[in-house]
Amino acid sequence: MQIKTMASAFGTALLFAVTACGVDESDRTAIQPAAVSTVAHTSGVIEEPVPDGLLPANAAPLNYSLQLTVDPRREAFSGEARIRASLQHATRTLYLHGRDLEISEAKALLDDGRTINLDWKQLTEGGVVNLTAEQALPAGELSLSFSYRAPFNTRLEGLYRVDKGELAYAFTQFEATSARLAFPAFDQPGFKVPFDVQLTIPEDQIGIANTPQIAEQVKGDGWKTLTFATTKPLPSYLVAFAVGPFDVVEWESIPETAVREREIPLRGITTRGRGEEIHYALEHTADILTAMEDYFDTAYPYAKLDVIAIPDFASGAMENAGAITYREQLILLDESASVFDKYNYFNTHAHELSHQWFGNLVTPAWWDDLWLKESFATWHAHITLDELYPDGHYLDALFNGSAWAMNEDSLASARRIREPIIHHEDIGAAYDGITYAKGGGVLAMFEEFLGRENLRRGIRRYMKKYAWKNTTAKDFITAITEANPQADGAVLQEAFRSFIEQAGVPELTMALDCGIDGPQLSMSQQRYLPLGSRGSPDQSWTIPACVTLFTDAGPKQQCFIAQGASQNVSLITERCPEAVLPNSNGSSYYRFNLPGEQWQALLQRFDELSTHEQISVAGSVISAVSAGNMTMDDFLAAAPVIAGSDSWRVSIRPRDTIYTLLDHGSTPEQQQLLRTLLAEWYRPRLAQLDALDALTPDQNQYRMFMVSTLALRARDEALLEELTGLAKRYTGFGDDEQIHPERIDANYAYIALLAGVETLGKPFTDLLWKQFLEQQNVTLRERHLQALARSEDPVVAAKLRAAILSPDVAVNEFGYIISGQMDIPEHQQAMWQWMQDNFDAVIARIPTWQKGQAPRYFDSFCSEADAASVAAVFSPVIANYESGPRYLAKSLEKIRLCAAFVERYGNTGS
Structure with missing residues (x-):
């Protein structure tokens, strides 16, 4: 699954099953006796322990038969579910999952013909169910049968309804624990069994x-009634179905290959009238999928592939086996789409296709090993796309994402990649930048350390050994180690564990020492912590590290394992290097620090570095100033060098430091000085781009960032006027007041709208709101709403706040208003007060698994007083929401770290 965070979008089995799947219990840090609680009900108190994480180890499903009656035009659906199950020992009590299901009949069907009635009680809000039999259920196999009805969910999870004009559709979103909203289930990833599905639907509709x-x-x-073929073994979270008056685009089947001796039927599914817009996505599917088959040396595991576009979807996309679902704006586009939109399409589509192996064919046994699918799909999507489309800068994006993940990993409250999941409420926190971007970066580091083919050999071994099974981290690490006898297995395993089983970013402090003992690299390591952090630096990692030594004979690379708090490394050069790059190829997951003169020596060679190395250097410069290890004067000297990079991913890094000071820590006079710095850094880059005869797509994206920075933040009036003209033509402002996408380069559409909002005032924002309400295209709606949310007009801002609770704004859209206004310092307090006044209503609109993320909306605050206010509002209720305490802790820490940064560098600029 690919997640849209709330701030931007509004993203084991029982012991019996684990043993059956060959999982080593010694590795299961999170698989332990179930956390329990006692729950009060109107009928009294359930005295027996209630499992709050893993279900007890007595029962396991063997297969499901689901018969659902679904009409999206109604308020509810109904179902008959039969679960073939196995009991290890006789019992009168079973636990499974079901949430908000109105059960009319529950019974156990024994193989000797007997029927035993079952009493159904939902014990927890999360959906733990107690089944009590009127007499003991015998050990062995039996069938559990349920008749029920349930409402369509209104928060984009389970089986939910989407209205598009006069038409209605039903879609599913079951990851992580929402299958229980659609049918009774043993709703855990370790239960991987076949499903038989029948859908009874209106005659004029289509079922998928x-x-x-x-x-x-x-x-x-x-x-x-539609009957579907029996599935391969699936966990409940990968089951999917959809009903509605769809456009179904029958595409050319993906032909057989040397790896696969059959064709794969390929279809695109959209809401009515949008079928042609999915052609672009389907055109590129075969190339990506066959490249992945070649990588794994394993055929695509499923009988067909449907690519399904959903207009209202809480996540970015979901890798349901053979029926992948996507937000419309990620999958419906054409050749004229922006570079950013195309990147998002390719990255998301490749991510979900990679999941058909990482996660679907081989599935984590429990949510503590979510990284075994999400980290891997993140990394694997980028390396696949880089091979297919080498001009797409996908590896740059992978390393850049890893560098950005270090910001979150710098928090004392950061979680581990492999975080133990004890309670159901802990699962939601695993879907974050640590699992996705840090995990992807760590895998890239080990790929560089072992070599691409050596790592692939281990992954192929892992994939073939555990096909259709469940695994843990130990299974994967062992497979990689066994496939790479040339590496020190103990060191390799320790290195893996040191990165996945502890939080934080390693900081390597290096210094060249060219004394009488010959050139050496003096090195120490600790956990990186920014100014104001309350964390402890006392950590160390086993790190595959490579450095580049710049000598008079040319650059030389030297690799070693960094271990322990400090060490000295003898260098492979007789003469003292002129400079050292502490992270060759930028591929290792750490930040570094150097003495001042050695920073200067490295920055003098900045243009000689690869983009990946520049990303690493830029991140380490910014982290050094953020930790107080580099003066602001030294940062301001380094920033123009970084800003001059040929890669926009590198060039834009210093501007965020300036943005923080502009928004939070400067007087009007100092703000003008900061804007002057931005102009001095970025105007030359824009001039260089404008001097080129033609721009590549990536260069056009670079130019967009330069124009945006200079016009909207450095206050370049000529560029602001240029963008305003684009906004008028795009929206028909002062003309026919119709949206004209053909009149504008899509790369500039959003920043043009921002300029129009700023310069044209309320008449323009009124037009944007009117067009937003009339528009069905979710990409255009998203651009309009995001631009409106950044209006500095208090009247416009108040109108938008009122719309947060309106049906005019979809569930996956209203977060743009909150986060947009929180990005405008003048609106922060008004937005925060409105949130407090409407807290329960806002929380009610958020999908259950995302409610705990609500504090993230307010990360833009930057003072101790604001942190205290956020804490006062959320602390009394946050424990009621999945992963809420962890998200609140992270948000409060971010606010306080910003306050500490501004206290050090704001106003005085020291």
């Missing part, structure tokens, strides 16, 4: 599921 449809029966009275 994980597998091909194999039968259709007209029922009369306007209904039909």
Whole structure:
């Protein structure tokens, strides 16, 4: 699954099953006796322990038969579910999952023909269910049968309804624990079994599921029943179905290959009238999928592939086996789409296709090893795309994402990649930048350390050994170690564990020492912590490290394992190097620090470095000033060098430091000085780009960032006027007041709207709001709403706040208003007060698994007083929301770290 964070978008089995899947219990830090609680009910108190994480180890499913009656035009659906299950010992009590299901009948069907009635009680809000039998259920196999009905969910999880004009659709989103909203289930990833699905739907509608449809029966009275082929073994979170008046685009099947001796039927599914917009996505699917088959040396595991576009979707995309779902704006586009939109499409699509192996074919046994699918899909998508489209800068994006993840990993409250999941409420926190971007970066580091082919050999071994099974981190690390006998296995395993089982960013402080013992590198390591952090630096890692030595004979690379608090490394050069780059190829996951004169020597060679190395250097410069290890004067001397990079991913890094001071720590006079700095850094880059005869797509994206920075932050009036003209043409302002996407380069559409909001005032914002309400295209809606949310007009801001609770703004859209206004210092307090006044209503709109993330909206605050206010509002209730305490701790820490940074560098600029 690819996650849209709330701030930007509004993203084991029982012992019996674990043993059956060959999982080593010695590695299961999170698989332990279930956390328990006692829950009060109107009928009294359930005295027995209630499992709050893993279910007890007595029962396991063997297969499911689901028969659902679904009409998206109604308020509810109904179902018949039968679960073939195995009991290790006789019992009168079973636990499984179901949430907000109205059960009309529950019974156990024994193989000797007996029927035993079951009493159904939902014990927890998270959906733990107690089944009590009227007599003991025998050990062995039996069937659990349920008749039920349930409302369509209104928060984009479980089985939910989406209205588009006069048409209605039903979609599913089950990861991580929302299958229980659609049917009774053992809703854990370690239970991987076949599913048989039948959908009874209106005759004029279309039904989609994980597998091909194999039968259709007209029922009369306007209904039909669709039967789908039995699935391969799946965990409940990968089951999917959809019902509605879809456009179905039958695409050319993906032809057989040397790895796969069959074709794969490929289809695009959209809401009515949008089928042609999915052509671009389908055109590129075969190339990505076959490249992945070649990498794994394993055929695509499923019988067909449907690519499904959903207009209202809480996550970015979801890797349901054979029926992948996406936000419309990520998958519906054409050749004229912006570079950013195309990057998001390719990255998201490749991510979800990679999941068909990482996660679907081989599935984590429990959520503590979520990284075994999300980190891997993040990394693997980028390396696949880089091979297919070498001009797309996908590896640059991978390393850049890893560098940005270090910001979150710098928090004392950061979680580990492999974080133990004890309670159900802990699961949601695993879907963050640590699992995705840090995990992807750590895998890239080990790929560089072992070599691409050596790592691939281990992954192929892992994939073949555990196909259709569940795994833990130990299984993966062992497979990699066994496939790479040339590496020190003990060191390799320790290195893996040191990065996945502890939080934080390593900081390597290096210094060249060219004394009488010959050139050496003096090195120490600790956990990196920024100014104001309350964390402890006393950590160390086992790090695959490589440095580049710049000598008079040319650059030389030297690799070693960094271990312990300090060490000296003898260098492979007789003469003292002129400079040292502490992270060759920028591929290792750490920040570094150097003495002042050695920083200067490195920056003098900045243009000689690869983009990946420049990303590492830029991140380390900014982290040094953020930790107080570099003066602001030294940072301001380094910033123009970084800003002059040929890569926009590197060039824009210093501007965020200036933005923080502009927004939080400077007087009007100092703000003008800061804007002058931005102009001095970035105007030359824009001039260089404008002097080129033609721009590559990446250079055009670079130019957009330069124009945005100079016009909207450095206050370049000529560029602001240019963007305003684009906004008028794009929106038909002062003309026909119709949106004209063809009149503007899509790369500039959003910043043009921002300029129009700033310069044209309320008449323009009124037009944007009108067009937003009329527009069905979610990409255009998103641009309009994000631009409106950044209006500095208090009247416009108040109108938008009122719309947060309006049905005019979709569930996956209203967060743009909150985060947008929190990015405007003048609106922060008004937005925060409105949130307090409407707290319960806002929380009610958020999907259950995202409610705990609500504090992230307010990370833009930057004072101790604001941190105290956020804490006072959220602390009394945050424990009620999934992963809420962790997200609140992170948000409060970010606010306080910003305050500490501004206290050090704001106003005085020291």
